[in-house]
Amino acid sequence: xxxxxxxxxxxxxxxxxxxxxxxxxxxxxxxxxxxxxxxxxxxxxxxxxxxxxxxxxxxxxxxxxxxxxxxxxxxxxxxxxxxxxxxxxxxxxxxxxxxxxxxxxxxxxxxxxxxxxxxxxxxxxxxxxxxxxxxxxxxxxxxxxx
Amino acid sequence: xxxxxxxxxxxxxxxxxxxxxxxxxxxxxxxxxxxxxxxxxxxxxxxxxxxxxxxxxxxxxxxxxxxxxxxxxxxxxxxxxxxxxxxxxxxxxxxxxxxxxxxxxxxxxxxxxxxxxxxxxxxxxxxxxxxxxxxxxxxxxxxxxxx
Numbered sequence: 001x002x003x004x005x006x007x008x009x010x011x012x013x014x015x016x017x018x019x020x021x022x023x024x025x026x027x028x029x030x031x032x033x034x035x036x037x038x039x040x041x042x043x044x045x046x047x048x049x050x051x052x053x054x055x056x057x058x059x060x061x062x063x064x065x066x067x068x069x070x071x072x073x074x075x076x077x078x079x080x081x082x083x084x085x086x087x088x089x090x091x092x093x094x095x096x097x098x099x100x101x102x103x104x105x106x107x108x109x110x111x112x113x114x115x116x117x118x119x120x121x122x123x124x125x126x127x128x129x130x131x132x133x134x135x136x137x138x139x140x141x142x143x144x145x146x
Numbered sequence: 147x148x149x150x151x152x153x154x155x156x157x158x159x160x161x162x163x164x165x166x167x168x169x170x171x172x173x174x175x176x177x178x179x180x181x182x183x184x185x186x187x188x189x190x191x192x193x194x195x196x197x198x199x200x201x202x203x204x205x206x207x208x209x210x211x212x213x214x215x216x217x218x219x220x221x222x223x224x225x226x227x228x229x230x231x232x233x234x235x236x237x238x239x240x241x242x243x244x245x246x247x248x249x250x251x252x253x254x255x256x257x258x259x260x261x262x263x264x265x266x267x268x269x270x271x272x273x274x275x276x277x278x279x280x281x282x283x284x285x286x287x288x289x290x291x292x293x
Contacts, residue, residue, distance in 0.1 A: 065183035
């Protein structure tokens, strides 16, 4: 369990606004924990498509998730809007570690935060390959190191 | 206790005393033709919640003190794909004062070692105040049985 301070907006260079949906709430009336990973998946892949030129159906190189984590601090509930903050925390030769913060409405502190590691592989052989140049350039733009 | 969860080769079904079969669904696959990473957490959730209800006796709506998710992690070792049936495995990894950590694994139809491993942390909280509370004694005994 993480005892770290909540993440704040100024730690993220890229944001995407998402609308929570009715079905995201569970029986407690707040966003179900699994759904946060869908927000992670959405901000990461939107970034790859919009900023890196990713073509999910045509590209020979794809990102495969190898590890994801989320720490849940405060609850969110439909119909809250959320902002998903994104930065790159580590940029390797074949892999990238995205760090994501989920902010409720215009709150300054994240309700949840975590990471998502992509390894880039050849779609046909499934073997790791260097990060494509257009992705790498996009990652450099949101790279934040301590 | 089986080896580290970061070493999937050291894990097999017998390292997880509580198991359940989960059929994948067509909608679990994404456009890269694998089960999407988010669905793995849905499988983790299914086995954790089923364990909490059937073994630990959690009544989500009526218990004054109930478990709340505070952290989860998944490491993806091999792809899963519809229509295979996943065997999910759970053991209790750590019992704290108010929290319990489950070690989890998902096995595909093809192998003895997991396609994914991870963990899931539940904290027991008071339903009204949302403050953490000691794990109820009867539930603690069940967790010890599966550790």
